[in-house]
Amino acid sequence: MFAQEAERIWQVLGNDLVVEIEHIGSTAVPGMAAKPVIDIMVGVRSLVNATSAVPALESLGYVYWRENPDPGRMFFVKGMPPYGNQRTHHVHIVEVNSEFWERKLFCDYLRRHPEEAKRYEALKRDLAATFRSDREAYTSGKNDYIRAVMSKARCEEMGKKQ
Template sequence: MDEIIIVESDPHWQTQFVEEATNVRKALGNALTVAIEHIGSTAIPGLAAKPIIDLLVGVHSLELAQNAISALEAIEYVYWAEDPRPGRMFFVKGMPPFGRQRTHHLHMVELTSEFWEERLLFRNYLRSHPDQVQRYEVLKRCLANHFKSDREAYTQGKTEYVQSIVAKARQSIDSYKFL
């Protein structure tokens, strides 16, 4: 079973991200990989989270990135070809049905994509707004208790909140443009 478990914030998550980003960059090479960012709840200091490190890998072309599947499989990522979200290649390291706990999610997107922009806006806004971190944690814990083994429902339950934060972050950026 792939149960949703929220744990207290761990200062080692940043180190785990750096180590894994190094492994991913070695596997993919600099020609394909333009940037790798730490996203998701483990990228926000002080926020309780599922202990899964999310890597956002920016590439120039998802079409060319199709050639990277075997390189990521070689470092134990499983490609989810049926991912319903367009404009992204999604990989998981550690697959519970095979007796392993999830440890990493890798989201490969084009640098110009909305997915890239929104994930960084969300992360950066929460990093600078501790009051929102507390609100988000309460929501996550509530959803995890309610949807203990339903990842899709858990994720869907966060959507409205995430969208509201992205909108606030965009508004914040827009207000600086006029200064």
């Protein structure tokens, strides 16, 4: 599902805008329990020059979240009522080499380290059970773990570049 949607996105946005497209989130880690929503990160050189993405992605059925509180990304949702039965995809347009773009290291690390992926999955299950109706608490409960894994991922990445 990711590859097909990424290809469709690349076709409507074009090579002039898109630098790279990455599959992020739990569905990007084989075998990990996840909500059935594909998170797609589109890397661009400049968010200022990415406004053309709005009508292009809307043509694929995405809705742009203009009130997004994070100025470091443009966020789109596909399938959310009343435009569909349930969310199927999220698209995050971010500048390459930004802090948000670096999140791809987290998924890359979990894919290379299945034991770490299992620990993350267990944490997510515990938090989901504890904070069933509190999305913010669920998300903040993952922060320390994600920071620790990101530190390992950065160290591993630096080792590759040397």
